[in-house]
Amino acid sequence: MSQPTSNSAAGITWDLGDLYHGADDAAIEKHLAASLKRAKAFEKKYRGKIKTLKPTQAKTLLGALVEQEQLFEQMDRPAVFAGLLHAGKTDDPRHGALLARTQEARTAINKHLIFFDLEWVELPQAIAKKVIAHPSLKKYRHWLEQKRVWKPYYLSEPEEKLLDAKALTGKSAFGRLFEETTASMTCPFTHNGATDELSVQEILAKLYDADRSVRKAAAEGLSVGLQKQSRLLTFIFNTVVSDHRTDCDLRSYPNVMASRNLANEIGSDVVEALMKATEKHYPLVQRYYRLKGKLLGIDKLYDYDRYAPLSGEMPKCDWPTARSTVQESYEAFSPMAGEVIRTFFEKNWIDAELRPGKRGGAFSSSAVPSAHPYILMNFTERLRDVMTLAHELGHGLHQYLSRGQGYLQCDTPLTTAEMASVFGEMLTFRRMQERYPEPKQRLAMLCGKIEDAFATVFRQVVLTRFEQSLHAARQKQGELSTNAINAIWMKANQAMFGDVVEFTPGYSTWWSYIGHFIRSPFYCYAYSFGELLVLALFQKYKRDGDAFVPKYLELLSSGGSDAPHLLLAKLGVDVTDPKFWELGLKLLGEMVAEAEKLATA
Ligand SMILES: [Zn+2]
Known part of the structure; x- marks a missing residue:
């Protein structure tokens, strides 16, 4: 009998308990219901008041922003949880169902909030400028200014609602179909006369093998696997690209x-x-x-x-070594950063083991600012997995430190979103060179x-x-x-x-x-x-x-x-x-x- 393949990251799974306790946690529905109620009250209170703001009414806007931030957090928490649960095991139908349920609920809640951004950009520029300049809004200045950049591309409120509702069965549905297809498809890996069916992630890892015949077989297997799905994947690509074009046309983006x-x-x-x-x-x-x-x-x-x-x-690198290498590299840079990284490991905010049905690749989810980030990766014991770990923890550090900016301003644009991750890789690379x-x-x-x-x-x-x-x-x-x-x-x-x-x-x-x-x-x-x-x-x-x-x-x-x-x-x-x-x-x-x-x- 052949030895079962053991991986040192087996059992390294995240504890999502800081969000909810399982797919059937009653708090999920409670939060969704509460958010809906709040959103309706928010709409009742502020509709018509934002586009007619007077330069002296900065406090009204501040009240709306603070309420909105709390509301967004409450509304997002279930969807974020469902997203993580689904990423961890995409082939569990309960996870897919919860993901769909929370996304639908979020859309229903969002329907009552869409007016806010639209009214804010409708406010004449001269007045908006005066309102933004009020000291009480200092914290939200950039967010308020940045929203107005989109002014030329917004559609009317009914149109925005319609697009938001239809995206669920359009773009998001195709996204999910793509995820589930690529996460569950298998590729034939034929080597030394035997054929194994491998996931895309497993076969991609073999492209890093020292044995040329393994790499060649992996490339052939991946090609065969992709060709088997090519009709479906080609259709998904065509649809998503076309959907993007429709968005651009509807909103009159220049390109x-x-x-x-x-x-x-x-x-x-x-x-x-x-x-x-x-x-x-x-x-x-x-x-x-x-x-x-x-x-x-x-x-x-x-x-x-x-x-x-x-x-x-x-050499191969097992999980404990990967963990200590990355941990030490951040610690040497800054004890404070090292402390944050340590927390990720100690409190089980990382999911690293290989599991059937688990999403491929790696990511760090900022979750919601009142909680903390979560990291997913597929640890295959290669040295490059150590760099992936360093990369995702760079994101994690960034997301953790910026939580203080609150829901509306904690996220950076993509360009600097990859900054902390790549910087973290450099730190770990230096440590590896010493090792x-x-x-x-x-x-x-x-x-x-x-x-x-x-x-x-x-x-x-x-x-x-x-x-x-x-x-x-x-x-x-x-x-x-x-x-x-x-x-x-x-x-x-x-x-x-x-x-x-x-x-x-x-x-x-x-x-x-x-x-x-x-x-x-x-x-x-x-x-x-x-x-x-x-x-x-x-x-x-x-x-x-x-x-x-x-x-x-x-x-x-x-x-x-x-x-x-x-x-x-x-x-x-x-x-x-x-x-x-x-x-x-x-x-x-x-x-x-x-x-x-x-x-x-
Ligand atoms: Zn990244």
């Missing part, structure tokens, strides 16, 4: 990325400058993979060689870091260019076939890899398991933004030492209380300067040069 850029509080010109700067350095990617081919002793690199570990001797000082392992670690940085900077630009082309093609050509999307995908990838990496035919469908395209269109460039920003910030930390730490932690605590470029300016960083991005890209170039040097040593 498909406009709503994302507005939400990110970033100019389209800044995004384009970031992407162009990154694309200019695609030859650096090719230079690195040429080195990697040499180090692996492979003449022609294939797509399944991209993640090959450079040293077969890189593995042997030159060969050092080179392997450095290459691992380079590859992760490439995946965050360059690959995300590839993904964004793919998405731009996909949306444009759907608009121009109508519903797209799998082959048509495959072609767009290959073109975007080839731009980065040139002729250095050869793609197997099956690779052309690998766009179809990437959830960002479904969940949050045009999310991906935020990763490039975050990584290049962090490379610059990390230079500052190395230079300024401990003086940097309190300023950085204050930045995290600020949450979304001001525009990112203004908060960052306090640390002496100007992201609106097109030349800014070269700073981080130059550092990546230096890392590649160092790897080339180590390789010949």
Whole structure:
């Protein structure tokens, strides 16, 4: 009999008890009912009063905002809980049912609150300016200003209600169908004459195997698995892309990325400058993979060689080691940050074990400010899982520290949402380098870091260019076939890899398991933004030492209380300067040069 595969993270599951005690906790319905009652009372009290505010009525607005914050918390708590429960086990029908129930309830409650934002943007600018300037509203200033940015794109109240109601059976339903399909589908992994059916997550992990034949088999298996689902996945993609277009048309956005850029509080010109700067350095990617081919002793690199570990001797990393490495790296940076991270482990806010039906990938959910963040990941004992843990705990730290800003302003736009996570990875990377000082392992670690940085900077630009082309093609050509999307995908990838990496035919469908395209269109460039920003910030930390730490932690605590470029300016960083991005890209170039040097040593 073969040994059952044991994983050191078995049993590392989250305790959601700080939210509710199980799917049948009576408090869930109680909170939903109470929120509905409050929402109706809120509407009765404030409808008609916001759009007719007088400059002297700042206190009225303050009262409404405070009530709204508490109400949102109460209304969100059940849905957040259901979302986490479902992510932890998507194949339990009770979780799906609760998720649907809480989302429907939230929509019913929200119906009574939609008027508020609409009335707020309707208020004439001159009056709004005076109201916002009142000292009592200081805490909410940025939120109030930022809401008004959307003024040109709001529809009438009945239309907004209609869209909100129909989204449940539209966009959200397709999102869930995508999640459940990719979480439950299996891929045949055929190796040494035996075939196993693996989940997408399990087979993706095998692309990091030292054995080339394992990687090749994993790539083939994933391709087969995706091809089996290609009709469904292609349809989901077409639908979501088309739905996005409809939104853009209805709301008169100037382009498909406009709503994302507005939400990110970033100019389209800044995004384009970031992407162009990154694309200019695609030859650096090719230079690195040429080195990697040499180090692996492979003449022609294939797509399944991209993640090959450079040293077969890189040890596996069990959960206790991962935990202590990440814990120590945050502690060395700041005892206060270390304390927060310790709490995540000690109070079981992390779900790391592998389970059938569990959602793939990793995330940190901010939950609600009166509770605390929760982290989900799939720990497969690779060194890169340690970086994932460091990454998600960076989010967790950020979310935990910014809770003080309250429900309305604790969240940051996506661009800086990836800042703390990537910074946390850098801290842990430094600690790992100390843990593995042997030159060969050092080179392997450095290459691992380079590859992760490439995946965050360059690959995300590839993904964004793919998405731009996909949306444009759907608009121009109508519903797209799998082959048509495959072609767009290959073109975007080839731009980065040139002729250095050869793609197997099956690779052309690998766009179809990437959830960002479904969940949050045009999310991906935020990763490039975050990584290049962090490379610059990390230079500052190395230079300024401990003086940097309190300023950085204050930045995290600020949450979304001001525009990112203004908060960052306090640390002496100007992201609106097109030349800014070269700073981080130059550092990546230096890392590649160092790897080339180590390789010949
Ligand atoms: Zn992240």
